[in-house]
Amino acid sequence: MSVILVFLLVIAGFAGWWLSHQRLTAKPWLEQNLAGDFVGFDRSSLPTAKIGLGVFLAVVGCLFSLFTSAYFMRMGLPDWQPLPLPRLLWLNTGVLVLSSVALQCAVIAARRGQTDNIRLGLATAGFTAVAFLIGQLVAWRQLTADGYLLASNPANSFFYLITGVHGLHILGGLVGLGRTSIGAWNEARPERLRLSVELCAMYWHFLLFVWLCIFALLAGWAGTLIDICRGLLT
Amino acid sequence: MVDVTPADAVPPAEVGEVELYHPHSWWTKYVFSQDAKVIAVQYSATATAIGLVALVLSWLMRLQLGFPGTFDFITPEAYYQFITMHGMIMVIYLLTALFLGGFGNYLIPLMVGARDMVFPYVNMLSYWVYLLAVLVLVSSFFAPGGPTGAGWTLYPPQAIMTGTPGGQDWGIILMLSSLILFIIGFTMGGLNYVVTVLQGRTRGMTLMRLPLTVWGIFTATVMALLAFPALFVACVMMLLDRVLGTSFFMPAIVEMGTQLQHNGGSPILFQHLFWFFGHPEVYIVALPAFGIVSDLISTHARKNIFGYRMMVWAIIAIGALSFVVWAHHMYVSGMHPYFGFFFATTTLIIAVPTAIKVYNWVLTLWRGDIHLTIPMLFALAFIVTFVNGGLTGLFLGNVVVDVPLSDTMFVVAHFHMVMGVAPILVIFGAIYHWYPKVTGRMLDETLGKFHFWVTFLGAYLIFFPMHYLGLMGIPRRYAELTDMTIMTESAHHLNSFISIMAFIVGFAQMVFLFNLIWSIRHGREAGGNPWRATTLEWQTPETPPAHGNFGKELPIVYRWAYDYSVPGAKEDFIPQNVPGDFAPSREPA
Numbered sequence: 001m002s003v004i005l006v007f008l009l010v011i012a013g014f015a016g017w018w019l020s021h022q023r024l025t026a027k028p029w030l031e032q033n034l035a036g037d038f039v040g041f042d043r044s045s046l047p048t049a050k051i052g053l054g055v056f057l058a059v060v061g062c063l064f065s066l067f068t069s070a071y072f073m074r075m076g077l078p079d080w081q082p083l084p085l086p087r088l089l090w091l092n093t094g095v096l097v098l099s100s101v102a103l104q105c106a107v108i109a110a111r112r113g114q115t116d117n118i119r120l121g122l123a124t125a126g127f128t129a130v131a132f133l134i135g136q137l138v139a140w141r142q143l144t145a146d147g148y149l150l151a152s153n154p155a156n157s158f159f160y161l162i163t164g165v166h167g168l169h170i171l172g173g174l175v176g177l178g179r180t181s182i183g184a185w186n187e188a189r190p191e192r193l194r195l196s197v198e199l200c201a202m203y204w205h206f207l208l209f210v211w212l213c214i215f216a217l218l219a220g221w222a223g224t225l226i227d228i229c230r231g232l233l234t
Numbered sequence: 235m236v237d238v239t240p241a242d243a244v245p246p247a248e249v250g251e252v253e254l255y256h257p258h259s260w261w262t263k264y265v266f267s268q269d270a271k272v273i274a275v276q277y278s279a280t281a282t283a284i285g286l287v288a289l290v291l292s293w294l295m296r297l298q299l300g301f302p303g304t305f306d307f308i309t310p311e312a313y314y315q316f317i318t319m320h321g322m323i324m325v326i327y328l329l330t331a332l333f334l335g336g337f338g339n340y341l342i343p344l345m346v347g348a349r350d351m352v353f354p355y356v357n358m359l360s361y362w363v364y365l366l367a368v369l370v371l372v373s374s375f376f377a378p379g380g381p382t383g384a385g386w387t388l389y390p391p392q393a394i395m396t397g398t399p400g401g402q403d404w405g406i407i408l409m410l411s412s413l414i415l416f417i418i419g420f421t422m423g424g425l426n427y428v429v430t431v432l433q434g435r436t437r438g439m440t441l442m443r444l445p446l447t448v449w450g451i452f453t454a455t456v457m458a459l460l461a462f463p464a465l466f467v468a469c470v471m472m473l474l475d476r477v478l479g480t481s482f483f484m485p486a487i488v489e490m491g492t493q494l495q496h497n498g499g500s501p502i503l504f505q506h507l508f509w510f511f512g513h514p515e516v517y518i519v520a521l522p523a524f525g526i527v528s529d530l531i532s533t534h535a536r537k538n539i540f541g542y543r544m545m546v547w548a549i550i551a552i553g554a555l556s557f558v559v560w561a562h563h564m565y566v567s568g569m570h571p572y573f574g575f576f577f578a579t580t581t582l583i584i585a586v587p588t589a590i591k592v593y594n595w596v597l598t599l600w601r602g603d604i605h606l607t608i609p610m611l612f613a614l615a616f617i618v619t620f621v622n623g624g625l626t627g628l629f630l631g632n633v634v635v636d637v638p639l640s641d642t643m644f645v646v647a648h649f650h651m652v653m654g655v656a657p658i659l660v661i662f663g664a665i666y667h668w669y670p671k672v673t674g675r676m677l678d679e680t681l682g683k684f685h686f687w688v689t690f691l692g693a694y695l696i697f698f699p700m701h702y703l704g705l706m707g708i709p710r711r712y713a714e715l716t717d718m719t720i721m722t723e724s725a726h727h728l729n730s731f732i733s734i735m736a737f738i739v740g741f742a743q744m745v746f747l748f749n750l751i752w753s754i755r756h757g758r759e760a761g762g763n764p765w766r767a768t769t770l771e772w773q774t775p776e777t778p779p780a781h782g783n784f785g786k787e788l789p790i791v792y793r794w795a796y797d798y799s800v801p802g803a804k805e806d807f808i809p810q811n812v813p814g815d816f817a818p819s820r821e822p823a
Contacts, residue, residue, distance in 0.1 A: 001506055008460065008557055015456075024546065026442045028794035029538060032815050048352050048433040055428055055459070059421055063463040066510075070467060070503060074482065079498030150478055154498065157480040161471070 300733025321386025347436025379403025450525020612663030623652025644704025
């Protein structure tokens with residue numbers, strides 16, 4: 001359970017940092033009428049939707065940390081046989097990076113108000129994300145064809161489970177991306193479109209980060225890293 | 235005497251970036267509504283309905299325990315199904331949904347001075363997914379093999395094996411699916427509650443001016459958002475074990491003489507995941523109760539809450555600590571003694587902020603102008619019950635005490651006191667307190683008094699003797715105890731007595747339900763602020779509050795939520811949106 005505890009520690013650190021800026025030591029019973037002075041503490045200047053997405057990403061991060069925790073605990077048991085990762089995953093990773101880069105370009109275009117480039121970025125991101133999902137499915141097919149079935153070993157089960165959950169999150173993101181694209185083609189209000197594009201990019205970058213962590217985990221590098229840390233501690 | 239002078243140079247609060255959704259038809263106004271107040275009522279009604287099912291299940295269990303062998307239809311399998319569904323419904327589908335979905339939806343926007351939740355559409359979806367989860371749960375009663383009988387903790391391997399009711403039928407699959415749906419729905423709602431508190435607050439409503447109710451619900455929601463994923467992961471993995479034959483949790487096992495295909499899984503892994511959710515869950519239910527009871531006590535004792543800052547800090551500390559105590563539910567799982575030591579220590583540490591809260595409630599009452607209204611009666615009953623249940627929690631937090639008591643009725647008595655009866659008492663108090671705001675009419679006082687005394691005394695008569703049964707060594711989870719030498723004559727009598735009390739308390743809840751329905755039309759007119767309270771929900775121009783909550787302009791907040799009996803003020807309460815300086819430490823204007 002150490003992975004999830006580290007994750008929660010990060011969340012707690014962030015929450016603590018935020019709370020420390022909220023005058024938690026104020027004595028509210030002595031402070032009347034100061035509504036004007038308090039404006040700075042009323043709410044964040046960030047758009048509400050971004051904060052909402054941030055909270056949601058914390059939940060998603062929690063979910064994947066828990067899968068990782070379970071992975072490490074199950075890995076220690078004797079019947080664990082790591083499976084060879086299909087080389088296709090490297091290509092998929094490249095495609096997902098491309099998707100994120102395309103969305104980042106769309107964000108830059110949105111800040112500059114270049115509608116054509118926004119559309120180009122969104123379309124590229126959408127197609128590469130779909131390509132990533134197809135690539136993942138092909139990787140699954142390769143593994144099953146080679147006899148690495150879901151139930152035959154816990155390492156296989158975790159591989160299908162974690163990549164599947166990640167794929168579902170990409171699929172959900174594609175719905176948001178689709179709505180943003182509809183807005184981009186129907187000439188939505190520029191500031192509104194910019195926010196949607198930024199939200200998509202935030203979600204995409206986060207899922208790319210999650211994928212890189214998962215990839216490292218499934219490839220076994222994360223285990224090596226932990227062994228090194230353990231070696232340093234003991 | 236101090237005059238109320240309007241503060242100048244404070245511009246009216248701007249209408250935020252939230253675009254209010256306006257319903258166009260009866261359907262979008264009352265059924266597919268995006269108004270948090272309507273969603274709150276929908277959540278509460280659904281939770282109450284499914285809670286009634288759980289109440290009936292508890293009666294059936296008590297019939298078997300109190301009068302063993304009398305009722306043929308209660309087979310051991312049925313008994314386990316009753317236990318499982320009773321626990322699961324009460325903890326998750328009733329308490330969590332009612333506190334966060336019900337009270338959270340109704341009170342957060344009104345108390346922070348917002349027109350609605352920040353993402354109303356997602357909020358509406360949250361309710362409908364919750365309803366779907368409840369329906370899936372109910373459907374398991376009608377599935378072949380009936381609902382699961384795995385115990386509310388659903389421990390593998392027994393949860394998905396043939397011997398357990400529903401294990402190889404539909405029961406466990408529907409249970410796990412329902413939980414997964416519930417978590418998805420809750421996450422949608424939870425995002426709203428958190429972000430509304432962060433971003434929806436009106437002008438002048440700083441965090442330290444929030445009523446403690448909002449603090450409690452806010453912190454509990456943050457915890458729930460971080461804890462429910464653990465249950466989600468556990469449910470998904472168990473579902474795969476059951477449906478697709480993976481071995482996340484299932485060890486190599488022989489069932490009825492045949493070797494199952496599972497191999498090498500770890501049931502302890504499930505326990506870790508389950509309790510990583512399960513212990514924060516206790517505080518997810520308790521923190522909103524703490525917050526609400528603080529407001530009830532302060533309002534009905536006409537006195538400011540004692541130690542507001544400490545109350546806020548204690549809520550935050552409890553929220554953080556509750557994530558590092560989970561394994562105290564697993565002392566008997568054969569864990570390393572040092573782990574047990576660590577978790578016993580954190581468990582005892584969490585008693586410190588909790589005790590601070592109890593002292594502060596009592597000190598708020600001290601020399602207060604106590605009105606023994608029905609909400610106040612329930613709040614006082616909560617303090618007593620919570621202290622009682624909390625103290626037995628300190629016993630059980632120690633490994634040496636927990637190991638012999640873990641499988642006895644003592645544990646049943648403990649957790650019913652601390653997270654069953656205590657939060658339910660707060661829910662009742664809160665309903666009597668806010669019902670006038672929701673409907674515009676008061677609940678009937680006589681029926682309310684009857685409901686309170688029967689519920690409070692009755693619940694004590696049910697659960698207090700159970701501690702003694704536990705100390706005698708009477709085990710829990712057994713459908714039939716008749717042939718055991720440990721079951722003395724007196725223990726049987728006590729069991730029958732408890733069962734009769736359970737029926738009486740259950741009857742009092744029917745009276746309460748009648749009161750709820752009858753008072754909608756026939757209750758006394760309440761007016762806008764019957765309790766003369768300070769918080770913003772009582773200052774709305776209309777009662778019940780109209781769509782958009784606050785009329786044309788949002789209120790501006792000039793003070794904290796607890797200005798009761800301020801010296802020099804004309805009345806014994808000053809609403810949060812009234813300007814003027816009454817602080818005793820300052821020179822009068």
